[in-house]
Amino acid sequence: MTLLNKRLKKRLIMVMALVASISIISCGTIPKPAPATAEVTLSGKLTVYSAGPNDLATNIQKGFEKKTGVQVEMFQGTTGKILARLEAEKAKPVADVVVLASLPSAQGLMKSGMTLPYKEAKNADKLFPQWSDQDGNYYSYSLSALGIAYNTKLVTNPPKDWTDLTKPEWKDQINIPDPALSGSAADFATGYLSVKGDSGWDLFKQLKSNGVLMAGANQEALDPVITGAKSMVIASVDYMTYQAKAKGEPVDLIYPAEGTVISPRPALITKTSNNVENAKAFMDYLLSDEVQKMVADAYLLPGRSDVKVQGRPSASEIPTLKVNSDWMIANQKSVIQKFTDIFKK
Amino acid sequence: MNHYKRFGMTLAILLLLMLVVIPLFFIFLTSIFPNGSLNLAAPLRIFIDNDLRETFFNTILLGVLVVGGTTLFALPLAWILAKTALRKHEWLDVLIMIPFMTPPYIGSMGWILFMQPKGYFEQFIPSSSKLSPYFFNLLGMVLIMSLHMLPLLYLILRNALLQVSGSIEDAAFIHGGKAFYVFRRIVLPLLFSSYAMGALLIFVKSISEFGAPATFGRRIGYYVITTEIQKYTSSWPIDFSKATSLATVLLSTCLIFWYVSSLISRKFTYNTISGKGSEGKIYVLKRWQTWLAWIYIIALLAIAIGVPYFSILVASIMKLRGGGLVWQNFTLIHYEKLLAWGSESMEALMNSLSLSLIVATICVIIGTVFALAIQKSRTWPQRIIDLFSLLPNTVPGIVMVVGLIIVWDAPWMPIPLYNTYGMVVLTYVIFFLPYTVQYVKANYSQIDESLFQAGRVLGGKMFYVLRRIILPLLLPSLLAGWMMTFTISIRELVGALMILPPAMQTSATYIYSQFEQGDLSLGMAMAVISVGLTIVMLLGINKISSKRKWSIE
Structure with missing residues (x-):
C-alpha cells in the first residue's frame, strides 16, 4: 500500500512538473516589460x-x-x-x-x-x-463634432435644430447611437444636459416617444441611413458621415444652429x-x-x-453649446444609465 | 497497467474540474458576493429589478416561440423525408444542414439587409415594403432563429420517424384507422420522447444564443440575458455582479431543462427497435401531393438559405451601400482589400485559421483520451468524466467565458495565461471538446470488444492494440471530430469577443466589428469567405461519415 502511494506520489510530482512546464511555455507569449531604453533608440x-x-x-x-x-x-x-x-x-x-x-x-x-x-x-x-x-x-x-446625418434621397428639407426631430413627420425614422458604446454619443448627451439642466431630458423623452431607436455604435446607427432604411441619425459623428459622402453615398450632415457638442x-x-x-x-x-x-x-x-x-468648417467655426465639463465628468455614468433606461423601454 | 488507468482517470477528472467545473462554480460564488459580502439571494434579485426581470422573461419567451417556430417548419419536413418516396434524395440532408452551419450573427444581418425599408426585397418588389414593419419585431427574430435551429430538430424527428416500424402503422391501418388518426394516435406518441428532447435542446440553444439577439434584437430593442451579460462585462460602466447574477440564472435554467429532458427521455421511451428487420412504412403520394411536398421543401430552403446568402453575397460586392441593386454598382474591390497581404482583415483570417487548426488538433487528442477513458461509462469515475466533458456543451458559451475570465484573471491566479494566445486556445478547447468526445465515444461503442481481446490474446501490448486496432477503427470519427471542431472554431463569436488579447482579431470578431464600427461590405466579404470554408468542411464531414458506415459495417 505504501509502495503504491509512493509510486503515485512520484507520478503526481512528474505530472505537476509537466503542467508547470507547459504553463511556462505558454507564458513565453506574454510581452515582457521592456527595459527602459535611451530616448534616441526606441525598441520593444x-x-x-x-x-x-x-x-x-x-x-x-x-x-x-x-x-x-x-x-x-x-x-x-x-x-x-x-x-x-x-x-x-x-x-x-x-x-x-x-x-x-x-x-x-x-x-x-x-x-x-x-x-x-x-x-x-x-x-x-x-x-x-x-x-x-x-x-x-x-x-x-x-x-469630432456631432450633427444630424440624413439620407439625401429621403430628406430634401433637412431639419435645422435638435428639437425639429421630435416632429411627427420623422416618426420612427431616426437612429441614435448607444452612449454606452459610443463615447461621442455619451459626450453629446452629457454635454447637452450640462447646458439644459434637468429640462434637457425632455428632448430625449420626446425623441423616444417619436420612435427614435438606440442602435448600437456609430456605424450601426449610420448604416441604415446610408441604405435608406432610416432617414436620420441624431448625434452622428461628422467624420463618419463625411467619409461616406466622399465615397458617393447619399448622405450629408448639418450642425444644428443652436449649437452642438464637440x-x-x-x-x-x-x-x-x-x-x-x-x-x-x-x-x-x-x-x-x-x-x-x-x-x-x-x-x-x-x-x-x-x-x-x-x-468643411473647422473646429472654431462650428456652433457649439457652452458645456460644463465639471458637470459632465461628475454625471457621465448616471447620464448613460438614465439615457439607456429611457431608450430601452 | 491498472495504475496507469487509475492515474489517467484521476488526472482527467482533476483537469476537467479545474478547467470546467471551477469556473462555473466561481460564477455562482461571485454572484452571491455582490459587494464583497455574502448574500445568497443576490442572484434572485433579477426577479425584483424591473429591467432584469424583463430581460429574463424576454429570454424565456424567445425560447418558447423559437421551439414553436422550429416545430412548425421541421415536422412536415421530417415526415416528408422519412415517410415518402422523397427520402431517397439524400443530398437534401446536406442542404438542410447549411442554415445551422451559418453563424446566426451573419444570417441575421443578411435578413436585416433583405427586409429593411429600401432593402433588397423592396428593391425587387416595391410593394413588399408593407411587410417590413411586420418583420422588424419579435416574430422576425423568432423566424430567423427557427430557421437556424430547424436542421437540429429535423434530424432528431426524422431519425425517430425512421425508427417507427412500418408494421405498427400497418396494424393500425388494418384495424381501420384513417391516415390522420394513425398519425395522431400512433406516430405522435411514439415521437413524443424524441420530440421533447429535441424541443428542449432547441429551447436551451435559443436562450443561450448570442449572435442573433446581438444583431437583430438590438435593432428591435429586444434584450435577452446573453446580450445583457455581454453588455455588463464589456461596455462601460461594467457591472460584474449583475453579469454573474444573470449568468447564474441562465445556467440554472439550462441545467434544469437538461434534467427535465433526461427525465422525459427515460419515462417516455418505447421500444421501437425490435431487432426484426423492419422497413419504415413509405406512404405513396399522389402526383399533386408530391408536387406539394417539393414546393414545401424548395420554399423552405429558399427562405432558410436563399435569403440570407443572397443578401450577404450582394452586400459584399456593392460599391455604394446606398447605390441600390444595379450592375454598375457591383465590384470586387472589397475582396481585394480584404485579402490584401498584411492587411488587418487578412491577419484576422489567418488568426482564425491557425487558431482553429491548433484547437481542432488539441481537441482531437484530448477528446480521444477522454472518450477512451469513458468507454461505456460503467464505473462512476467514467460517468463523471462523461458528464464533465460534455458540460461545456450544456452551458451557454457566454456563461462559460464569464467563468473562465473570473478564474484566469483573478489576482490569485499563478498561471499568467489571461490576455494571451494560450488563453484563447484554452477557451476554445473547453468549448469544443464535447464534440470530439461525443464522436469518438459513439464510434468506440460500436467496436466489438472481441477485437481488442483478440489483439491481446495474440500477444499485443496495450499500445500495440491501441495503435494497430483501436486508432485505425476510430480514424473516421477522429477526422469528423477534427473537421467539426475546425469549422465551429472559425465561426465562434462570443468567446472570441470576450477573451481575445488586445491586439488580436479573428474573422468572427472582424465581421462583428465591421458591423459596429467599420465597413459593412468588408464584413460581408469576410462572411462569404468564412461561410464558404464552413460549407466545404461540411461537405467533407458528410463524405467521411458516409464512408464510415461502409467501413465499419
Whole structure:
C-alpha cells in the first residue's frame, strides 16, 4: 500500500512538473516589460487601446512602427469597450497608451489617478487648450463634432435644430447611437444636459416617444441611413458621415444652429505603463504634422489649431453649446444609465 | 497497467474540474458576493429589478416561440423525408444542414439587409415594403432563429420517424384507422420522447444564443440575458455582479431543462427497435401531393438559405451601400482589400485559421483520451468524466467565458495565461471538446470488444492494440471530430469577443466589428469567405461519415 502511494506520489510530482512546464511555455507569449531604453533608440513593444475610426488607428500604428521600430499591439474598440477593458484589467493592467473618443472619460481616468502626465510633449502648445490638460495628463489629438446625418434621397428639407426631430413627420425614422458604446454619443448627451439642466431630458423623452431607436455604435446607427432604411441619425459623428459622402453615398450632415457638442478624442499614457519612453514617443507622434494630416484626411478635425481643414468648417467655426465639463465628468455614468433606461423601454 | 488507468482517470477528472467545473462554480460564488459580502439571494434579485426581470422573461419567451417556430417548419419536413418516396434524395440532408452551419450573427444581418425599408426585397418588389414593419419585431427574430435551429430538430424527428416500424402503422391501418388518426394516435406518441428532447435542446440553444439577439434584437430593442451579460462585462460602466447574477440564472435554467429532458427521455421511451428487420412504412403520394411536398421543401430552403446568402453575397460586392441593386454598382474591390497581404482583415483570417487548426488538433487528442477513458461509462469515475466533458456543451458559451475570465484573471491566479494566445486556445478547447468526445465515444461503442481481446490474446501490448486496432477503427470519427471542431472554431463569436488579447482579431470578431464600427461590405466579404470554408468542411464531414458506415459495417 505504501509502495503504491509512493509510486503515485512520484507520478503526481512528474505530472505537476509537466503542467508547470507547459504553463511556462505558454507564458513565453506574454510581452515582457521592456527595459527602459535611451530616448534616441526606441525598441520593444507598446500596447495601445484605441477608439476608431479603424483605418486611422491602423495608419497611425503603421506609421509609428515604421518611424521608431517599436512594435505596437493595438486593441481597437468603441470607447465603452475600452473603458470596460481597462476596468476589468485593473488588477493586471496591460495598456500603455489609451485613445478614447470621449473627454469626460479621459478626465475620469485622470481623476482616479490612472494617467501619467507628460508635460513636455512636442507641439502640445499648439492644441486647442480647452480640450487638453495643462499638466499633460491627456491631449486631444483630434476632434469630432456631432450633427444630424440624413439620407439625401429621403430628406430634401433637412431639419435645422435638435428639437425639429421630435416632429411627427420623422416618426420612427431616426437612429441614435448607444452612449454606452459610443463615447461621442455619451459626450453629446452629457454635454447637452450640462447646458439644459434637468429640462434637457425632455428632448430625449420626446425623441423616444417619436420612435427614435438606440442602435448600437456609430456605424450601426449610420448604416441604415446610408441604405435608406432610416432617414436620420441624431448625434452622428461628422467624420463618419463625411467619409461616406466622399465615397458617393447619399448622405450629408448639418450642425444644428443652436449649437452642438464637440467630442474630443483624448490620448493618455497610463500610470501603470511599462514602456513609458515608447508611450511618450507615441504621444509626440500623435501631435506631429504627419498624424495631424492623417486626422484631417480621415475627415476628423485636427486637434492642433494651426492645422486647417478644407471644404468643411473647422473646429472654431462650428456652433457649439457652452458645456460644463465639471458637470459632465461628475454625471457621465448616471447620464448613460438614465439615457439607456429611457431608450430601452 | 491498472495504475496507469487509475492515474489517467484521476488526472482527467482533476483537469476537467479545474478547467470546467471551477469556473462555473466561481460564477455562482461571485454572484452571491455582490459587494464583497455574502448574500445568497443576490442572484434572485433579477426577479425584483424591473429591467432584469424583463430581460429574463424576454429570454424565456424567445425560447418558447423559437421551439414553436422550429416545430412548425421541421415536422412536415421530417415526415416528408422519412415517410415518402422523397427520402431517397439524400443530398437534401446536406442542404438542410447549411442554415445551422451559418453563424446566426451573419444570417441575421443578411435578413436585416433583405427586409429593411429600401432593402433588397423592396428593391425587387416595391410593394413588399408593407411587410417590413411586420418583420422588424419579435416574430422576425423568432423566424430567423427557427430557421437556424430547424436542421437540429429535423434530424432528431426524422431519425425517430425512421425508427417507427412500418408494421405498427400497418396494424393500425388494418384495424381501420384513417391516415390522420394513425398519425395522431400512433406516430405522435411514439415521437413524443424524441420530440421533447429535441424541443428542449432547441429551447436551451435559443436562450443561450448570442449572435442573433446581438444583431437583430438590438435593432428591435429586444434584450435577452446573453446580450445583457455581454453588455455588463464589456461596455462601460461594467457591472460584474449583475453579469454573474444573470449568468447564474441562465445556467440554472439550462441545467434544469437538461434534467427535465433526461427525465422525459427515460419515462417516455418505447421500444421501437425490435431487432426484426423492419422497413419504415413509405406512404405513396399522389402526383399533386408530391408536387406539394417539393414546393414545401424548395420554399423552405429558399427562405432558410436563399435569403440570407443572397443578401450577404450582394452586400459584399456593392460599391455604394446606398447605390441600390444595379450592375454598375457591383465590384470586387472589397475582396481585394480584404485579402490584401498584411492587411488587418487578412491577419484576422489567418488568426482564425491557425487558431482553429491548433484547437481542432488539441481537441482531437484530448477528446480521444477522454472518450477512451469513458468507454461505456460503467464505473462512476467514467460517468463523471462523461458528464464533465460534455458540460461545456450544456452551458451557454457566454456563461462559460464569464467563468473562465473570473478564474484566469483573478489576482490569485499563478498561471499568467489571461490576455494571451494560450488563453484563447484554452477557451476554445473547453468549448469544443464535447464534440470530439461525443464522436469518438459513439464510434468506440460500436467496436466489438472481441477485437481488442483478440489483439491481446495474440500477444499485443496495450499500445500495440491501441495503435494497430483501436486508432485505425476510430480514424473516421477522429477526422469528423477534427473537421467539426475546425469549422465551429472559425465561426465562434462570443468567446472570441470576450477573451481575445488586445491586439488580436479573428474573422468572427472582424465581421462583428465591421458591423459596429467599420465597413459593412468588408464584413460581408469576410462572411462569404468564412461561410464558404464552413460549407466545404461540411461537405467533407458528410463524405467521411458516409464512408464510415461502409467501413465499419
